[in-house]
Amino acid sequence: MPEVIFPGPEGRLEGRYHPQKDRDAPIAIVLHPHPQFGGTMNNKVVYNLHYAFYNMGFTVLRFNFRGVGRSQGEYDQGVGELSDAASALDYLQSLNANSKHCWVAGFSFGAWIGMQLLMRRPEITGFISASPPANMYDFSFLAPCPSSGLIVNGTADRVAPPADTLALVNKLKEQRGITITHEQIEGAGHFFEDAHLDTLVGTVTSYVKRRLTETSR
Known part of the structure; x- marks a missing residue:
């Protein structure tokens, strides 16, 4: 899988x-x-979600936010990171102009950024939010949430408690025109340790495949 360097807002x-x-x-x-x-x-x-999408026939890009690895810049409280994500999507779209479906997947902090990107980019047709930290970040910008997607978390998550995730899901489910699917993985922690990671990949794969089948009819 090729390493790529592409332009972001801060280098x-x-x-x-x-x-x-x-x-x-x-x-x-x-x-x-x-x-x-x-x-x-x-x-x-992130690595396993990347390959889950690739194995379903997606062209996939994952990247380091500013200040991580070889990415230039420094941490910017989520504001700059959202701009990084937008630049990554621009880059991916520039290489795949014929693509008719565009998905965003995020884990933890990445789920929060992904949901914000969803609000900015109407071409995104589906999302995966794994362990969204609804207790730490304000998700009220999802009004309304513009796309259907999957929110998945573990019942033993101590970083982002399940009760907060459920409250977020219930709030989003009140909105019309979209469908929020919520799956809880029994016994899984925030990071889906051990066998729970395979369960996460299976859950995401079955959901995305079902969505792709529905849109191709």
């Missing part, structure tokens, strides 16, 4: 780009957890 951004042979393949970007707590594009959850 270069480092990523991993995994194209399909099909020029019409759907595209997805995957966003990593908090840069100040060890989050990188090589996080296990």
